[in-house]
Amino acid sequence: MGGMARYDALLVVSFGGPEKPEDVMPFLENVVRGRGVPRERLLEVEAHYQGVGGVSPINQQCRDLITALRPEVDLPIYWGNRNWHPFLADTLQKMAADGVTRAAAFITAAYSSYSSCRQYLDDIAQARAKVPGAPEIVRLRHYFDHPGFIAAMIDHTREALDRLPEEDRDHARLVFTAHSIPVSMAASSGPSGGAYEAQLRAAASLVAGDRPWDLVWQSRSGPPQVPWLEPDVCDHLATLHAAGTEAVVLVPIGFVSDHMEVVYDLDTEAAGVARDLGMRLTRAATAGTHPRFVSMVRELLEEPEPLPCAATCCPAPRPRGAS
Known part of the structure; x- marks a missing residue:
């Protein structure tokens, strides 16, 4: 089986961001949970968001990317975030209810590291564990040099x-x-x-x-x-x-x-x-909805299925004080 026929949906996976002022601090607390980030830094970043109305641009940019992808990708497209609505578990629940059994995941981070890859994979796995009948999710490959x-x-x-x-x-x-x-x-x-x-x-x-x-x-x-x-x-x-x-x-x-x-x-x-x-x-602008970036996602879907990362790849940071 080749190309998109291996999948019955595309899942866009992103970081997430607040869309109104009262979302900002709960969102930031989700982002830094367990990382030991000083409260002063959280308040500083909260002020950045509140200075632009408490709305992150990232969610609208995901919507814009999905709109641009629809003519390119002959699959239903879903969207789930790690840190804010729509949360991954909620999206997987909808996918399961719609009968999706195997989806490709396009992650809006192009590089290898814990925070830009492994953490997304862990969050997908945790979300799947919460959803009975959750679809299998296959992460598309890193695309930094595509x-x-x-x-x-x-x-x-x-x-x-x-x-x-x-x-x-x-x-x-x-x-x-x-x-x-x-x-x-x-x-x-x-x-x-x-x-x-x-x-x-x-x-x-x-x-x-x-x-x-x-x-x-x-x-x-x-x-x-x-x-x-x-x-x-x-x-x-x-x-x-x-x-x-x-x-x-x-x-x-x-x-x-x-x-x-x-x-x-x-x-x-x-x-x-x-x-x-x-x-x-x-x-310079980021890749955003540039036509070549959008067509890249279709090309990734048409490539041979990537091998999964080894369990030892991009490990989670060790807690401070661990030996």
Whole structure:
């Protein structure tokens, strides 16, 4: 059996986000449960959401992606989130009631790590355990180097370069950003370790071509005593400015939609730093609903079924103090 015929539905699996002000803190508490994130950090992030009306862009972006997918994918499409409505268990309940028995899962995270892969798989398994008759779920492969994703990011990077003054375009520095994670999580990512950063560097290199580029990090949220990937994007902008760089294009290669962390950490914080430094800065859009990214999902469905990850791949972080 080949292509989409192996599946009777597509499940879009995403992070989730609040859609009204009173959702924000319960959503954040779901996100960080068991991670030891300081309350002060939660309140800080809550203020970011409340500053834009308490609504994350991510849920609407999932709706937009599903709308774009419908003409491409000859399957019923469902949507479930890890951290907010529609929760995965609720979606699987509906899928079971509709008679779905085997679905492909497209996860809106392209890379290997606990937080961008294994945690999604664990949450799917936990949701299935709550639903009698839940369908089998097959995760589509990682797509960080898929030509559709890369083509979308190349187009968006070119568009961002074109928004700079003409005299800046040839020498503007490309600065690729991704979500920072604990150093230990990065080291254990993928089947043999180190996959998260290696995959990001591979994707950035494909998008950049022969232009000079850097990979930096954003959105750190863990306790200060735990080492996370560095440098932070704002610190890196200061370093580039000190070295004489005058124009930068930020490329959020680690994300597939312009959700809250992209909008706040790049469009507000990093843009503010660049403005204070006197640097010209633009930001490339994420893949979003770019036609090549949308068609990529159909192409993934048509590929041979991926082998499941080994149980030891991208392990959960060990609790602090564990030996």
